[in-house]
Amino acid sequence: MVAQNVSFGIIAAIMAVAAVRVVTVRNVVHAALWLVLVLAGAAAQYILLAAEFVAVTQVLVYVGAIVVLFLFGTMLTRSRLGKEDQLDNPSRVVGILVALILAGTLTYVLVDAFHAEKLAEDPKLVSTADIGDSIFSTYLLPFWALSFVLLAALVGAIVLARRD
Amino acid sequence: MLINQFLLLGAFLFCTGVYGVLVRRNAVLVLMSIELILNSVNLNLLAFAMRNGSDVSGHVFALYVVAVAAAEVGVGLALVLLIYRNRRSIALDELSSMKG
Numbered sequence: 001m002v003a004q005n006v007s008f009g010i011i012a013a014i015m016a017v018a019a020v021r022v023v024t025v026r027n028v029v030h031a032a033l034w035l036v037l038v039l040a041g042a043a044a045q046y047i048l049l050a051a052e053f054v055a056v057t058q059v060l061v062y063v064g065a066i067v068v069l070f071l072f073g074t075m076l077t078r079s080r081l082g083k084e085d086q087l088d089n090p091s092r093v094v095g096i097l098v099a100l101i102l103a104g105t106l107t108y109v110l111v112d113a114f115h116a117e118k119l120a121e122d123p124k125l126v127s128t129a130d131i132g133d134s135i136f137s138t139y140l141l142p143f144w145a146l147s148f149v150l151l152a153a154l155v156g157a158i159v160l161a162r163r164d
Numbered sequence: 165m166l167i168n169q170f171l172l173l174g175a176f177l178f179c180t181g182v183y184g185v186l187v188r189r190n191a192v193l194v195l196m197s198i199e200l201i202l203n204s205v206n207l208n209l210l211a212f213a214m215r216n217g218s219d220v221s222g223h224v225f226a227l228y229v230v231a232v233a234a235a236e237v238g239v240g241l242a243l244v245l246l247i248y249r250n251r252r253s254i255a256l257d258e259l260s261s262m263k264g
Contacts, residue, residue, distance in 0.1 A: 004165055012173050019177055019200055023184035028192060035196050038177070042203045045170065046226075049210040050218060054226045058206075061230050066199065066237050073192045073241040077248040087190045089257060095187035099179045106175035114168045117215075124218040131227070134220040139228075146231050153235035160242035163249075 001121065008048055015041035026087055032070045039063050053128045170211035177204035191244045191254040195237060202233045 018037035025031050039062040046055035089095075135143055177200050184197025206226045213222025248254050 001165070008165065008169060012169070015173065016176055019180040022196055022200060023180055023188065023193075028190060031193055031196055035199065038200065039203065042207060045173070045207060046210055048165070049170065049214050051210045051213070051223055051226070054206070054210060054223055054230075057227060057230055061234055062199070062203075066234060069237050069241055070192060070196060073195075073244060076245055077192065077254050084190075086255065087193060088187050089189050092187050095183045098186060099183035102182060103175065103179040106179070107172060110168055110171045110175060114166075114171065117167050119165045119167050119211075119214050120217070123214055126213075126218050126220055126223050130220050131223050134224050135227075138221075139224050142228060146228055149232060150235050153238045157238045157242040160239070161245050 004048060008045070011041045011044045011048075015045075026084055028074045028084070028087070029071065032067055032074065035070070036063055036067050039067070050123045050125055053126075053131055167211055167215050170207055174204040174207040174211070177201070177207070189255045189257055191247065191256055192241070194256065195240045195244070198240075199233065199237070202229055205229060 015038050018034045018041065021034040022031050022038060025034060039058065043055045043058040043063075046052075046058060181197045181200035181204065184200065185194055188194050188197060206229050209222045209226045209229070213219045213226075216222070244254055247259065251258070
């Protein structure tokens, strides 16, 4: 238990710093690289939550594909690779205010609702087979819908980005 | 482990993402902030799945969120590319031509 808590603390600290860097850093490519750190940290937290398959999917899809897409987007829109001062809106006060109010409300509600509720000491592992069974039985209809969403996204992205 | 440590980490990521969406001007960076928000949601889904005796539903929903996020980034970046091609800039506050 101690080892889990210590590793949670370390990973959470890294994720928090990296997340703040993603939204404050003045360089698009660096923001994408800090995002990799947040996403990999999230995958590690999923392992702590006994969700191996989701963790592996997270690494494959997010770190492997989505960050590469972001880097391509940066390249194709010719954002400057170096520092850039035009990345933020002139007034940050609204953003800071909304984020702080939201953080305060969420923290209050969560602490009020779950005080010190503990998670199971040795949780039952959810195997990949269980997830597969569930996807192809209980959640088959959302799975079909999701297939259509992905198909539509594929066709839509090609239609939008194609040069006529 | 407490459930709250995961939920509070998720809440922090969510607020950071909201701050990024509100403050960033560059459309690619706004999409990155949306990824932060989606990840915080996944963290919550998996924490509650573990709380409810390793419920499989939470894992399935987390996987669906990952898939939807991938589709969203694909279409989002195609839109950003289109905007860049037409206007030579992806600063979101300059996109006010739909304002009456």
